[in-house]
Amino acid sequence: MNTRKLLSTLIVGGILFASCSNDDDNPAPINEGELITTMKISLVDGSDTVTLTVKDEDGEEGPAKPVIDISGNLKANTRYSGSVELLNESETPAELINEEIEAEADEHQFFYETSAALNITTAYTDKESDYKKEDGTSFTTTNPVGLTFTVTTTDAGTGTFTVTLKHEPNKAAEGVAEGNISNAGGNTDITQSFDITVQ
Amino acid sequence: MKRHTWLLVSLLGINLLSAQECDKTLSGRVIDFHDGAPLEGATITFNNRTIVTDASGRYSITGLCATAYAFTVSHEKCNSQVVTLDVGKTSSKDFSLEHHLNELEEVKVSGVNNTKTTSAQEETIGSDIIEKYGSASLGDALREITGVSSLNTGSTIVKPIIQGLSGSRVLIMNNGVRMQDMEWGDEHAPNVDINTAGNVTVVKGASALQYGGDAIGGVIIMEPRKVPAKDTLFGKTRLSGAVNGRGGSVSSELIKGYKNGWFFKVQGTLKRFGDLETPDYVLSNTGVFEKGASLSFGVNKFTHGWDAYYSFFDNEIGVLATSHIGNVDDLINAINEQQPAIIRDFTYKIDNPKQEVTHHLGRLRYFKRFEELGKWNTQYDFQYNKRFEFDIRRTEERTKLPSIDLELKTHTLTSDFSFDSNPDFLWNVGVLFRYQNNFADPGTKVRRLIPDYDKYDAGVFITGEYGVTNDIIMDAGIRYDYNRMDAKKFYLKTRWDERGYDMDFSDLIIEDFNTQWLTNPVFDYHSVSGTTGIQYTFKEDYEFRFNYALAQRAPNPSELFSDGLHHSAARIELGDLRIDQETSHKIAVTAQKNTEKWGWEIAPYANFINDYILLEPVGLELSIRGAFPVWEYRQTNVRLLGVDAKLYANWHQNWRTDHSFSMVKGKENEKDVALINIPAPTFDNSITYSNKNWFGFNISLESQYFFRQNEYPPNIPVFSPQQNENVLLEINTPPDAYHLLNADTSMEFSLGERNKLKVGLTINNILNTSYRNYLNRQRYFADDLGRNFLLRLSINY
Numbered sequence: 001m002n003t004r005k006l007l008s009t010l011i012v013g014g015i016l017f018a019s020c021s022n023d024d025d026n027p028a029p030i031n032e033g034e035l036i037t038t039m040k041i042s043l044v045d046g047s048d049t050v051t052l053t054v055k056d057e058d059g060e061e062g063p064a065k066p067v068i069d070i071s072g073n074l075k076a077n078t079r080y081s082g083s084v085e086l087l088n089e090s091e092t093p094a095e096l097i098n099e100e101i102e103a104e105a106d107e108h109q110f111f112y113e114t115s116a117a118l119n120i121t122t123a124y125t126d127k128e129s130d131y132k133k134e135d136g137t138s139f140t141t142t143n144p145v146g147l148t149f150t151v152t153t154t155d156a157g158t159g160t161f162t163v164t165l166k167h168e169p170n171k172a173a174e175g176v177a178e179g180n181i182s183n184a185g186g187n188t189d190i191t192q193s194f195d196i197t198v199q
Numbered sequence: 200m201k202r203h204t205w206l207l208v209s210l211l212g213i214n215l216l217s218a219q220e221c222d223k224t225l226s227g228r229v230i231d232f233h234d235g236a237p238l239e240g241a242t243i244t245f246n247n248r249t250i251v252t253d254a255s256g257r258y259s260i261t262g263l264c265a266t267a268y269a270f271t272v273s274h275e276k277c278n279s280q281v282v283t284l285d286v287g288k289t290s291s292k293d294f295s296l297e298h299h300l301n302e303l304e305e306v307k308v309s310g311v312n313n314t315k316t317t318s319a320q321e322e323t324i325g326s327d328i329i330e331k332y333g334s335a336s337l338g339d340a341l342r343e344i345t346g347v348s349s350l351n352t353g354s355t356i357v358k359p360i361i362q363g364l365s366g367s368r369v370l371i372m373n374n375g376v377r378m379q380d381m382e383w384g385d386e387h388a389p390n391v392d393i394n395t396a397g398n399v400t401v402v403k404g405a406s407a408l409q410y411g412g413d414a415i416g417g418v419i420i421m422e423p424r425k426v427p428a429k430d431t432l433f434g435k436t437r438l439s440g441a442v443n444g445r446g447g448s449v450s451s452e453l454i455k456g457y458k459n460g461w462f463f464k465v466q467g468t469l470k471r472f473g474d475l476e477t478p479d480y481v482l483s484n485t486g487v488f489e490k491g492a493s494l495s496f497g498v499n500k501f502t503h504g505w506d507a508y509y510s511f512f513d514n515e516i517g518v519l520a521t522s523h524i525g526n527v528d529d530l531i532n533a534i535n536e537q538q539p540a541i542i543r544d545f546t547y548k549i550d551n552p553k554q555e556v557t558h559h560l561g562r563l564r565y566f567k568r569f570e571e572l573g574k575w576n577t578q579y580d581f582q583y584n585k586r587f588e589f590d591i592r593r594t595e596e597r598t599k600l601p602s603i604d605l606e607l608k609t610h611t612l613t614s615d616f617s618f619d620s621n622p623d624f625l626w627n628v629g630v631l632f633r634y635q636n637n638f639a640d641p642g643t644k645v646r647r648l649i650p651d652y653d654k655y656d657a658g659v660f661i662t663g664e665y666g667v668t669n670d671i672i673m674d675a676g677i678r679y680d681y682n683r684m685d686a687k688k689f690y691l692k693t694r695w696d697e698r699g700y701d702m703d704f705s706d707l708i709i710e711d712f713n714t715q716w717l718t719n720p721v722f723d724y725h726s727v728s729g730t731t732g733i734q735y736t737f738k739e740d741y742e743f744r745f746n747y748a749l750a751q752r753a754p755n756p757s758e759l760f761s762d763g764l765h766h767s768a769a770r771i772e773l774g775d776l777r778i779d780q781e782t783s784h785k786i787a788v789t790a791q792k793n794t795e796k797w798g799w800e801i802a803p804y805a806n807f808i809n810d811y812i813l814l815e816p817v818g819l820e821l822s823i824r825g826a827f828p829v830w831e832y833r834q835t836n837v838r839l840l841g842v843d844a845k846l847y848a849n850w851h852q853n854w855r856t857d858h859s860f861s862m863v864k865g866k867e868n869e870k871d872v873a874l875i876n877i878p879a880p881t882f883d884n885s886i887t888y889s890n891k892n893w894f895g896f897n898i899s900l901e902s903q904y905f906f907r908q909n910e911y912p913p914n915i916p917v918f919s920p921q922q923n924e925n926v927l928l929e930i931n932t933p934p935d936a937y938h939l940l941n942a943d944t945s946m947e948f949s950l951g952e953r954n955k956l957k958v959g960l961t962i963n964n965i966l967n968t969s970y971r972n973y974l975n976r977q978r979y980f981a982d983d984l985g986r987n988f989l990l991r992l993s994i995n996y
Binding site: 026036038193 | 523524525526528540541592594595596597641647687689693694714715762764771820823824827
């Protein structure tokens with residue numbers, strides 16, 4: 001092959017390649033769909049509601065610390081019915097994440113741990129079969145999920161109440177269905193402790 | 200060519216006619232160009248005299264006059280070469296010939312220099328070792344070289360470390376092309392198939408300026424087997440199978456050469472492994488599935504030639520299931536547990552988390568030789584690198600989406616001229632232009648870890664090599680590189696302020712997206728690198744090398760722009776826009792003795808790096824998902840002091856022992872604190888029995904002792920939300936020392952006239968020792984590999 005021809009092809013080719021792949025459009029922003037900014041726990045006793053809220057405006061990626069808000073103290077010797085609301089408040093209107101958890105109820109579970117001084121017991125009041133899969137059919141399995149639960153107080157005390165949402169926990173492991181996190185494994189999607197007082 | 204040679208020989212022969220005292224002697228050896236093996240029966244011809252080498256390749260010529268002679272050195276199966284020597288100035292000379300007929304490209308005209316640099320520390324591994332690691336990776340094979348270790352993520356993601364430095368500081372030349380495959384990430388292994396290489400050379404340091412000026416760690420040069428300019432058709436197939444991982448690889452190559460210089464070459468590799476195993480349990484989700492193919496053709500004549508090369512590489516790698524953790528408590532638990540939380544049954548299936556990388560490489564090259572001047576090379580190459588990383592995400596729908604989806608395209612044009620007409624004074628000048636584009640696909644729905652960017656590079660270099668006498672060679676070189684980085688990067692406004700960028704970089708903001716800023720950082724870097732050194736050969740068997748190298752490296756995109764949670768590592772990685780180039784001054788000395796009976800090499804070095812860029816854990820950041828360890832990039836002045844040493848002895852014609860030791864210490868200058876991820880010292884000893892008469896029988900036993908790394912940066916205290924108190928996160932504590940025993944045996948059988956079958960068996964970790972390696976990023980979660988049997992067959996035809 002003619003040397004000069006080959007070389008000029010090489011050089012021209014190279015320049016063409018280099019110049020045409022350049023484009024000046026700005027990239028599109030990514031608003032993280034997976035973001036959970038807010039978890040709101042409502043504990044209801046008749047007309048009396050105590051809310052425990054944590055809001056992390058920039059999620060797991062950002063430096064901002066989660067802000068905790070506790071609306072009040074719990075009463076002694078009371079049975080509260082509890083529910084969880086998960087929100088992505090970085091979007092307007094805020095996106096409710098609960099549906100996502102419900103649609104994959106078999107792969108998620110909330111755990112409620114309390115420090116001994118608090119004299120509180122918790123119990124699950126829901127099961128997987130309460131929720132519908134993405135295709136509209138209900139789950140047939142009956143392991144707990146923990147989107148609803150009860151909190152029963154006894155004597156007065158103070159301590160921490162920790163809420164953890166696990167993804168892909170081993171629900172069959174010992175104690176997990178009763179709410180014991182230690183054998184659960186899995187990945188942590190949310191975890192937050194609240195300092196609360198029972199009086 | 201031949202005609203010229205004879206002309207030269209007869210012209211020089213005429214010199215003899217002048218009356219001089221003729222009592223000079225010339226002696227030395229004729230050795231194999233590739234592996235230094237002595238060549239018996241080689242002939243050295245001049246002025247109608249012919250001298251033949253003995254069994255150890257030695258020769259001695261007496262009755263020479265003090266003038267220049269042209270010696271024609273030949274050996275059966277080798278192309279002859281002509282070397283001009285002034286016998287008045289020298290009395291000893293080793294000639295190296297290209298022995299493997301298969302691998303001839305062209306006659307190397309100079310006598311001795313078959314290394315990449317004259318004065319730097321370097322070492323080459325040949326086809327024997329490459330064959331042994333055919334089912335493993337480049338990084339595994341390179342650990343055979345003293346001073347080379349690796350940064351692993353499990354056993355399948357292996358990044359080479361050269362004298363304590365890795366990543367962007369190590370440049371990989373694959374078949375003449377500088378790999379552009381996102382080498383910035385700790386868990387990004389080189390996207391190369393080791394089976395494409397005929398030999399691999401490691402230059403320990405930035406002294407090989409023609410390849411790049413930023414190789415503060417070193418350069419890894421992979422070269423293919425060469426095709427002879429003759430009518431031939433040959434090939435090779437390698438099969439290997441391993442018990443651990445229950446898999447293996449097959450690699451095949453076919454080469455067709457023609458006398459007129461045309462050649463065609465096709466090669467392919469397939470590799471598949473399931474879950475690997477430690478002595479006690481299965482490492483779930485550690486399988487690999489690798490596919491590689493390459494094709495090349497062209498014309499290779501002595502005066503000119505061109506070729507086209509294309510290679511494809513695809514690798515799907517599972518990442519240890521148990522290493523996917525949620526937050527700092529999960530990490531604390533993992534470190535305390537010492538046993539993986541997830542152990543499943545063996546499977547070939549690769550689940551999330553996993554990586555899927557594809558690399559396409561195309562190259563066009565042209566060279567022309569100009570009589571009495573030199574050789575001109577021009578090359579254009581294109582690389583396309585695609586990386587997917589899949590994680591376990593909150594919903595199944597999202598788990599199907601990659602968390603990282605990056606596309607890196609690189610175009611490079613290089614041209615250089617090597618002036619080699621005067622064998623005493625060789626020099627090389629060259630230029631480089633490169634354009635690179637990175638695209639991060641927003642389809643991941645995860646914030647981009649590496650932003651979209653355009654990068655422009657230009658470089659120019661000149662290197663020279665001057666033979667002061669036949670025993671002393673000096674070399675020097677200088678290089679200038681320009682890099683421009685033009686990125687489009689999103690920052691969370693909270694992060695932007697936390698980093699203090701609102702004070703320093705507010706002019707970079709180009710658009711406001713509610714919670715995020717879109718910024719357009721454009722940075723220019725001017726880097727100068729240089730090297731100088733000397734090689735001195737004395738008393739026949741001794742060689743001394745001294746080299747100084749100055750190198751500057753511009754920061755990579757990861758060091759500048761990382762920001763956010765790296766899901767696969769469960770850590771927040773923060774780059775810094777203020778990071779500037781790092782500058783290394785390295786002094787390396789090599790002293791060696793090589794004889795048939797025994798030999799040694801000792802190679803100390805000192806590398807002083809100003810503004811060294813390092814990534815280390817600094818603390819925690821709290822979020823609704825728990826607390827995550829924060830790893831930050833920062834710059835500091837450091838020193839790396841080390842030594843590589845080895846010794847061999849042929850005790851008997853069948854028995855040989857090899858010993859090597861390497862150590863490096865890395866410290867920050869001001870604080871005198873140890874650097875993170877510095878390899879621990881290693882001490883290797885092996886004994887080999889070989890007997891050529893028993894079908895080339897070879898058996899060796901190797902002992903590898905890995906010391907504990909006692910110098911490491913302090914651990915960090917962190918708040919554990921789960922334990923509701925501060926605990927010491929033992930993220931830097933190295934694991935204990937360990938000792939491994941390995942064995943290897945091989946035999947060779949002829950199958951007819953040209954075909955050859957080689958059978959080999961390797962047993963790694965014979966004692967099934969449980970151990971963890973400091974430089975394995977999964978050491979927190981699981982043990983390293985247990986015993987492994989590897990059987991390999993290689994057929995040459």
